[in-house]
Amino acid sequence: MHEILTLQLGHRANYLATHFWNTQESYFTYDTTGEPSTIDHNVHFRAGQGPSGEDTYTPRTVIYDLKGGFGSLRKWGGLYDQGDAGRDITSLWDGSLVKQQDAPIPQSAYQRALDEGSDKPPKLTPKTVRFWSDFTRVFYHPRSIVQINDYELGSTIVPFEKWDSGEELFAKIDKDQDLLDRDIRPWVEEMDQMQGIQIFASADDAWGGFASKYVESLKDEYGKSSLWFGGLESEQGHGQRAKQLLRTANTAQSLQAISSLASMYIPLAVPPHLPPYVDLDRSSQWHVAGLLSMAVESITLPSRQQPSITKRGLLSDIEAALNTNGNQKIATLQCSVVDSSSYHSIEQGSPQANSDTRMRLPSADGMTHEDEVQKANTKLDMNFSISEQSQTALSLRQWEKANHVFGKLDSVRGVPVVEEEEEDEEKANSRKRRRLASLPIVERHYNALPFPLLDSFPDVILELASLTKTVAIHASLSTTTQISKRAKGLQNIVSRMVEVADREALANGLGEIAEQYEEGWSSGSDEESE
Numbered sequence: 001m002h003e004i005l006t007l008q009l010g011h012r013a014n015y016l017a018t019h020f021w022n023t024q025e026s027y028f029t030y031d032t033t034g035e036p037s038t039i040d041h042n043v044h045f046r047a048g049q050g051p052s053g054e055d056t057y058t059p060r061t062v063i064y065d066l067k068g069g070f071g072s073l074r075k076w077g078g079l080y081d082q083g084d085a086g087r088d089i090t091s092l093w094d095g096s097l098v099k100q101q102d103a104p105i106p107q108s109a110y111q112r113a114l115d116e117g118s119d120k121p122p123k124l125t126p127k128t129v130r131f132w133s134d135f136t137r138v139f140y141h142p143r144s145i146v147q148i149n150d151y152e153l154g155s156t157i158v159p160f161e162k163w164d165s166g167e168e169l170f171a172k173i174d175k176d177q178d179l180l181d182r183d184i185r186p187w188v189e190e191m192d193q194m195q196g197i198q199i200f201a202s203a204d205d206a207w208g209g210f211a212s213k214y215v216e217s218l219k220d221e222y223g224k225s226s227l228w229f230g231g232l233e234s235e236q237g238h239g240q241r242a243k244q245l246l247r248t249a250n251t252a253q254s255l256q257a258i259s260s261l262a263s264m265y266i267p268l269a270v271p272p273h274l275p276p277y278v279d280l281d282r283s284s285q286w287h288v289a290g291l292l293s294m295a296v297e298s299i300t301l302p303s304r305q306q307p308s309i310t311k312r313g314l315l316s317d318i319e320a321a322l323n324t325n326g327n328q329k330i331a332t333l334q335c336s337v338v339d340s341s342s343y344h345s346i347e348q349g350s351p352q353a354n355s356d357t358r359m360r361l362p363s364a365d366g367m368t369h370e371d372e373v374q375k376a377n378t379k380l381d382m383n384f385s386i387s388e389q390s391q392t393a394l395s396l397r398q399w400e401k402a403n404h405v406f407g408k409l410d411s412v413r414g415v416p417v418v419e420e421e422e423e424d425e426e427k428a429n430s431r432k433r434r435r436l437a438s439l440p441i442v443e444r445h446y447n448a449l450p451f452p453l454l455d456s457f458p459d460v461i462l463e464l465a466s467l468t469k470t471v472a473i474h475a476s477l478s479t480t481t482q483i484s485k486r487a488k489g490l491q492n493i494v495s496r497m498v499e500v501a502d503r504e505a506l507a508n509g510l511g512e513i514a515e516q517y518e519e520g521w522s523s524g525s526d527e528e529s530e
Contacts, residue, residue, distance in 0.1 A: 001042045002195040002314060004303065005187050006061035009201035009211050011069045011153060012232050014132040015285045016268075017200050019293035021059050022137045022456045027449070028057075036309065038449050043304040046190060048141065058141040062183050066160060068153040070145065071131025072107045108134040110456075121455060126284035135286065135456040146183060148173070161243075163250045166209025180217055188222070195303065196226025196263070196315040203231030203267070204247035208254035212261070219261045226315035229262040230296060231255070233269040235282060245497055252490040253502075255330070256509040263319050265330045266477070267385040267486075268292050275381040277337060277462050290458045294451055295335035295384055298475040299411050302445040310417070313409070313445050318477070321443040322407040327516040328479040334380040337461060340450070340472035343415040378410075380476060405440045406479045406517075414450030414472030484517035 008017040027039045041057070048056045108128060113121035114137065122128075129135055150169055151160040160166070173179060188194060197218060201211040208231070218227055231254055234247055259265040270288055274280060281287040302313030322331055450470035453461065461471055491510040495503060 001040070001192050002303075002312075003060060003191040003193070004043050004195050004315070005184070005191075005197045006044070006059065007184075007197060007199040007201075007214070008061060008063045009199065009214070010205075010207035011065055011132070012202045012285060012289070013200035013207070013230075014063060014065055014069070015289035016230070016232065016293055016296065017061065017063070018132045018136050019290050019457065020297055021061070022135070022454055023293065023297050023452060024059070025138050026452045026454055036306070038306050038309050038447055040304050040306050040312075043195070046141070046187075056139070056141075058139055059144065060187060061140070061144050062146060062187070063140065063144050064146045064148060066151045066153040067147060067149050069131070070147060071133040072105045072111065073131075073133035073136070073140075073145070105131075110135060124286070124456065124458070126281050126286060126458075129284070129286040132285075132289075137454070137456055143183075143186060160206040161246060161250075162206055163209040163253045164206075166206035166211070167213055168209075169206070170210045170213035174213070174217070179214070180221055184218070184221075194222070194225050196228060197222065198228045198230070198300070198315075199262075200230045201232065202234075203254035203258075204233050204251040206250075208250050208258075212254065212257040215258050215261045226264070226319060227262045228264045228266070228315060229258050230266050230268050231258065232292075233267060235270055235272075245493075248490070248493055249497055252494045252510060253506060255487070255490065256506055256513065259330050259513065260509070263329060264315070264322070266296075266333050267330070268296070268333065269384060271383050275336075278382075278460055279462050280460050281458075284458070287458045287460055291382075291460050292384060294471075294473065295333055295382070295475050298335065298413055298451060298473040299333060299409070299477050301411050301413060301447055301449075302409075305445075305447060310447060311445060313443065318409050318443070321409055321441055322477065322479045324406040324441060324479065325516065328406055328483075330483050330513065330517075331477045331479050332383065332385040332482060333475070333477055335382050335384065335473060335475045336380040338412075338415065338472045338474045340415045343412070343472065343474070378476070380474060404481045407441045408443070408476055408478040410442065410444040411447075411475045411477075412444065412473070413447045413475075414470065415446065415448070417446045417448050479517070481517050484514040487511070487514040487517070 006017065006020075008014050024039075024041075024044055027037055028041065029037050044060055045057050046060045048058065050056050107115070108130070109122045110124055110128070111134060124135055148169070150172070151158060160169075170179070199211060199215065201207045203211075211229070211231075215227060215229060231251075233251055255265070255267070270280065270282065270291060278291065280291055302311070302318070303315050305312045319329075323329055451473045453469050453471065487510045491507050491514070494510070495507045
């Protein structure tokens with residue numbers, strides 16, 4: 001069934017994943033007489049039975065958070081018996097007891113309404129969303145919930161901020177309990193044919209160090225499976241300068257360490273400039289994670305499509321399209337909200353992105369190489385991976401020099417589906433020729449299913465949110481020379497602030513990453529005159 005296991009590491013990752021699971025839950029259809037769903041629910045959900053024999057369907061995920069991070073969420077949810085969890089421990093001890101118990105966190109009004117079966121729960125706002133569990137719409141299996149008691153969420157006395165702290169925490173817990181045996185193996189043993197593991201974690205705090213050790217263990221144990229990592233990064237320019245520099249150093253360490261182990265590393269950050277149709281409260285994790293989830297959920301949609309209805313793009317297939325030289329495992333995520341009624345006409349009528357006549361050789365599918373370059377260089381409204389970089393002042397020619405695309409995946413949803421032809425031998429050979437000529441390789445998947453704007457999703461998309469409750473999305477994932485610039489920028493910063501013992505290895509690692517995204521393309525300055 002090509003299942004995918006999800007690993008959620010930390011509070012910010014859980015905000016993103018909660019939006020992801022809410023969206024997956026909305027795809028379930030219960031009308032057997034209607035059109036079948038284009039989504040294969042078995043990819044991300046597992047079937048089970050509750051204590052009374054009722055069927056259950058829960059996300060195939062493992063959720064880590066610090067003490068106090070789960071809010072009002074109960075480990076046993078409403079689907080499974082608590083068993084020994086509620087046993088009276090006074091029967092096991094004859095001595096005197098001093099009972100200390102934290103006051104339970106009350107449920108949000110939204111959660112209470114869902115539990116009562118209301119079809120119209122109260123509207124959520126940034127003020128009413130205190131924890132990610134305040135807006136979740138799914139039940140989790142008890143073994144999905146893993147609380148880490150060594151640190152407390154939001155503590156200023158012992159903050160979970162330094163990358164090394166995450167590494168040390170993983171080593172401590174893994175030594176005592178073997179995390180893979182306890183938390184991962186039971187899920188994997190249930191699967192028929194695991195497609196891969198997708199991991200969400202904040203890359204700019206201690207969770208990045210924790211994730212690096214986790215991914216290393218997963219690589220050793222499940223090296224043949226795809227390991228996708230989404231690294232969340234905070235918006236720069238806010239807070240104390242020392243904190244900003246620490247986050248930058250953490251980000252550099254995560255990028256260097258995890259990208260060498262994962263099969264795909266996707267930086268995730270809100271760009272400084274957003275299109276007019278986006279109204280974002282940057283101080284709200286609920287808002288920020290919602291906007292990110294729109295792109296993440298859309299770009300990974302091909303991996304869970306019903307192969308009997310539409311073409312499925314396995315994680316390994318996507319990696320093959322993006323990683324053109326074998327070492328390009330960091331990809332840039334972009335996204336636009338599009339007009340579903342006019343999308344194809346705009347695509348066909350858009351101006352050519354490159355006028356180099358050397359690229360007008362026809363390919364096997366009838367497209368010219370110039371058409372391929374045009375598709376590869378299509379700019380979308382939001383770049384979620386390189387938040388601090390802006391190319392608005394560059395000319396078209398300079399932009400192409402600065403941002404050559406090696407490989408690209410387009411996922412277009414909510415628009416009329418274009419029939420996709422099966423790849424024959426001639427098309428496969430054409431792809432190889434383009435790869436050898438350093439021309440872009442572009443894969444495109446279509447799905448008529450729009451992105452749903454649920455009552456758990458913030459009103460960040462203006463006008464459309466109140467009118468349609470769905471939006472058409474064009475998301476893309478690409479390997480580009482832009483990654484080289486990012487790695488060099490981080491290299492310059494960490495060479496001045498990371499401890500001497502780690503400085504040389506980290507700087508060299510970032511330098512090697514930069515080389516993988518410029519080889520065979522451009523050795524000159526991005527700002528050279530035309």
